[in-house]
Amino acid sequence: MTARKMGRGALVVAMFSLLAACSSLGGRGAPASAPVVRDPAPIVSGTMRPYQVRGRWYRPEEQPNYDEVGMASWYGSAHNGRPTATGERFDMNALTAAHKTLPLPGLVEVTNLDNGQRVVVRINDRGPFAEGRIIDLSREAADELGLLAKGVGRVRVRYLGRAPRLGGGAVLTASTTSSRPPAPTDAAGAEAGPxxxxxxxxxxxxxxRRIADSLSGWVRANGADAQFRVVVGPWDDANAAESARQAVVARGYVDALLISGS
Structure with a gap:
């Protein structure tokens, strides 16, 4: 277990001392229950007002029965340390996420429908605003769900209610033999690119070709579906690639994906 994982585990345990939980918090290999929040944080002023992004209006509201299936993406080092919509600093190593309309801060359960992995994350930011995405996960949440290499994945998001004043994230489903697809590794054991x-x-x-030239990228032709895919890279590190994806999104390509493989 890395020092970062150990540190995060200790922090989560300390946070849960403020809560009455259904059962003890577990790490990988020890399933846990979602927390019961006795002293919820107040909704942050201003975050429930309607707002507009790229000409589209979003209207946050209380949604006690929110339960939706859709695509999740993740964001990492490009935003690490920046303020979120709640005023909290984004920590890519915490179990947090962004949602367009749920109350802030709140808790949701996220299930990766491809492998059954489940986490509870603290919603403290607004987004994602790419078409077809329902939640934007922190890097850590994406890691626990097995979504890092793919960049996006099909998930179920279920609203649990208001978040505690601190933390609230938890890993709910984990296995001693991870159900994640095996990733190629280098000699140091880290995920290998490209x-x-x-x-x-x-x-x-x-x-x-014009778009590829503007991005200093490449065109890959796929005869199976007669599509020409514009790709940028490669990078050996997933964090560096995610930073590049955010830069491509900022150029107007809001559906940009992080993919792995040669």
């Missing part, structure tokens, strides 16, 4: 950023897939080859 990692690429896919800006988009296009049916027009000339359009794909």
């Amino acid at each position: 990692f690429w950023v896919q800006a988009g897939a296009f049916s027009d080859a000339d359009q794909a």
Whole structure:
């Protein structure tokens, strides 16, 4: 277990001393129950007002029965340390996430529908604003769910209610033999690349080449679906690739994906 994992585990245990939980918090290999929050943090002033992003209006509200299936993405070092919508600092190594309309701060249970992994995360930010995404996870939450290498994944998000004044994240489902797809590793045991950023897939080859040139990227032709995929990279480190994905998103390619493989 790394020092970062040990430190996070100790912090979560300390936070849960403030709560009455259904059962003790477990790490990998020790399933836990979602926390029962006795002293919830107040909703942060201003975060429940309607707001507009790229011409689209979002209207936050209490949604006690919120239970939705959709695509999740994640964000990491490019945003680490920056203020979130609640005023808290984004910590990519904590179990947190961004949601467009749920109360802040709140707790949600996120299940990776491909492998059954489940976590509880603290919602403390707004987003994601890419079409078809329902939640944006911290790097740590994506790691626990097995979504780092893929960049996106199909998940179920269930609202649990208001968050405690501190923390609230927990790993609910873990196995001593991880159900995550095995990732290639280097000699040090870290996930090996290469990692690429896919800006988009296009049916027009000339359009794909123009976009690739503007991003200093490449065009990959896929005869199976007659699509020309614009990719940027590669990077050996997933964090560096995620920073590049955020930069591509900022250029207007909001559906940019983090992919792995040669």
